[in-house]
Amino acid sequence: MTGQQLTSLEEAIALLLERADPVTEREIVTLAESLGRILAEDQYVPADVPPADNSGVDGYAVCASDLEAGHALAVSARIPAGQAPAAMEPGTAVRLFTGSEIPDGADAVVMQEHVKVTDAGIVIQTEVSAGQNIRRRGQDLCAGDVALARGSRIRPQEMGVLASLGTPQVPVWRRLRVAILNTGDELVDPGTALKPGQIYNSNRFTLLGLLAQAGCDVALCETLRDTREATRATLVRAAAEADLIITSGGVSVGEEDHVRAVLEESGGLSLWRLAIKPGKPLAFGEMDGTPVLGLPGNPASVLVTFLMVGLPYLRKRQGVAAYQIRGEQLPAGFTVASTSVRREFVRARKVRDGQQVTVAAYPNQSSGMLSSACWADGLAVMPEHTTVSPGDMITYYSFAELLG
Ligand code: AMP
Numbered sequence: 001m002t003g004q005q006l007t008s009l010e011e012a013i014a015l016l017l018e019r020a021d022p023v024t025e026r027e028i029v030t031l032a033e034s035l036g037r038i039l040a041e042d043q044y045v046p047a048d049v050p051p052a053d054n055s056g057v058d059g060y061a062v063c064a065s066d067l068e069a070g071h072a073l074a075v076s077a078r079i080p081a082g083q084a085p086a087a088m089e090p091g092t093a094v095r096l097f098t099g100s101e102i103p104d105g106a107d108a109v110v111m112q113e114h115v116k117v118t119d120a121g122i123v124i125q126t127e128v129s130a131g132q133n134i135r136r137r138g139q140d141l142c143a144g145d146v147a148l149a150r151g152s153r154i155r156p157q158e159m160g161v162l163a164s165l166g167t168p169q170v171p172v173w174r175r176l177r178v179a180i181l182n183t184g185d186e187l188v189d190p191g192t193a194l195k196p197g198q199i200y201n202s203n204r205f206t207l208l209g210l211l212a213q214a215g216c217d218v219a220l221c222e223t224l225r226d227t228r229e230a231t232r233a234t235l236v237r238a239a240a241e242a243d244l245i246i247t248s249g250g251v252s253v254g255e256e257d258h259v260r261a262v263l264e265e266s267g268g269l270s271l272w273r274l275a276i277k278p279g280k281p282l283a284f285g286e287m288d289g290t291p292v293l294g295l296p297g298n299p300a301s302v303l304v305t306f307l308m309v310g311l312p313y314l315r316k317r318q319g320v321a322a323y324q325i326r327g328e329q330l331p332a333g334f335t336v337a338s339t340s341v342r343r344e345f346v347r348a349r350k351v352r353d354g355q356q357v358t359v360a361a362y363p364n365q366s367s368g369m370l371s372s373a374c375w376a377d378g379l380a381v382m383p384e385h386t387t388v389s390p391g392d393m394i395t396y397y398s399f400a401e402l403l404g
C-alpha cells in the first residue's frame with residue numbers, strides 16, 4: 001500500500017502493464033465472426049491485390065501512342081468485369097467498365113464521357129496519356145507484404161482487407177473472460193422496487209456495456225454483500241472462472257471495504273490513491289493467481305477509471321499490440337478557476353459554432369452523476385496544477401476513440 005501519497009496515472013498504468021500477460025491461446029474464427037477480435041498472426045498477402053491492371057472508369061481501353069487526333073478507332077472487343085480479356089487488336093479500342101481487366105496492348109482508358117461514338121468507331125475528344133484511369137495490379141497490396149500485423153484489432157475495414165486476400169478464416173487470440181463483482185449492501189438490480197437505503201446497481205450495467213464493447217466475455221456477474229466471508233467466497237469462485245476480475249466499490253479504507261481487506265490477506269495488493277478525479281481509490285491484486293482490478297464505487301469513477309486505467313491493461317491482456325490513444329487538442333469552452341493536485345477527467349462534449357470547435361464541460365462533475373456521461377461524448381483533461389480559461393488548448397478523448 002502506497003500510504004497517503006498520490007500515484008500518477010502514468011505510474012499506475014506502467015505498473016499494470018508490467019503485470020499484464022497477454023492471452024496465449026489462439027482460436028480460428030470465420031471471417032464473418034471476426035469483428036472486434038485480435039489477430040494472433042501476421043497476415044501476409046498471398047497474391048497482388050488487385051490481381052491485374054483494371055479500369056477505374058467505364059470507357060474504352062486504347063494504346064495512347066496509337067492515337068491520331070480526330071481519327072475514329074474501331075471498337076474490336078467488349079470486356080465486362082469478371083471476364084478474362086484477350087489481347088487488344090492493334091489500332092483499335094476495347095469497350096470496358098469499372099473493374100474490367102486491361103487487355104494486353106492497351107495502356108490507357110478513356111472515360112466514356114470523353115468519347116463520341118460514330119458509325120466508324122469512337123472519336124476521342126480529350127488528351128490521352130499512358131496509364132490514365134488504370135488501377136495497377138498490386139496497388140492496394142503486394143504479394144509477400146504483411147497486410148495486417150499480429151495484435152491488430154479487427155474493425156470492418158480489416159474484415160474487408162482480409163476478404164480481399166481471400167482469407168476465409170482468421171487466427172485470433174481467444175477472448176478474455178472477465179468477472180464483474182459489484183460490492184455494496186445497498187445495491188439492488190433493476191426490476192425490484194427499492195426499499196429505503198437501497199439504490200440500483202448501475203455499475204454492473206456500465207461494466208457489462210464497457211466489456212462488451214471491448215470484446216470481452218463476461219464469465220460471471222454478481223453483486224457482493226458487504227461481509228468478509230461473502231467477498232472472499234465470491235472472489236475465489238470468480239478466480240476459478242475468469243482471466244480477470246473487475247470489482248466496483250469496497251476499495252476505500254472504510255471498515256465496509258472488504259475487497260481491499262480480502263486482497264490484502266491474499267497478498268500482493270497494490271492500493272493506490274490515484275491522482276485523478278473522479279476515481280481516487282484503485283486496487284490491483286490477485287486472487288488465486290487471477291488478477292483483480294478494484295475500481296472505485298462511484299458510477300462516474302467506474303467509467304473514467306475503466307477507460308483511462310483499465311482499458312490499457314485490458315488491451316494488452318487481449319493481445320493488442322499497440323493500444324494508443326491520441327486524443328485531440330481543442331480549445332476549452334469553459335473556466336476552471338482553481339488548481340488541483342489531481343488530473344481531472346471532465347465529462348465533456350465537442351461543440352461546433354461555425355468554423356470553431358470547442359469543448360464544453362457538463363456543469364456538475366460529481367462522481368455520483370452518471371447522467372453527465374450520457375450528455376457527454378468524451379472526456380476532457382484538466383491537467384494537475386493548472387487553471388483553464390476559455391480558448392486554452394486542452395486534450396479531449398472521445399468515447400469513440402477510447403473504445404474504438
Ligand atoms: P464505495 O466505494 O463502496 O464506498 O462506494 C462509493 C459510492 O458509490 C457509494 O455512494 C455507493 O453507494 C456507490 N456505489 C457503489 N457501487 C455502486 C453500484 N454498483 N451502482 C451504483 N452505485 C454504487
Ligand code: MG
Nearest residue numbers: 183184249250
Ligand atoms: Mg460500498
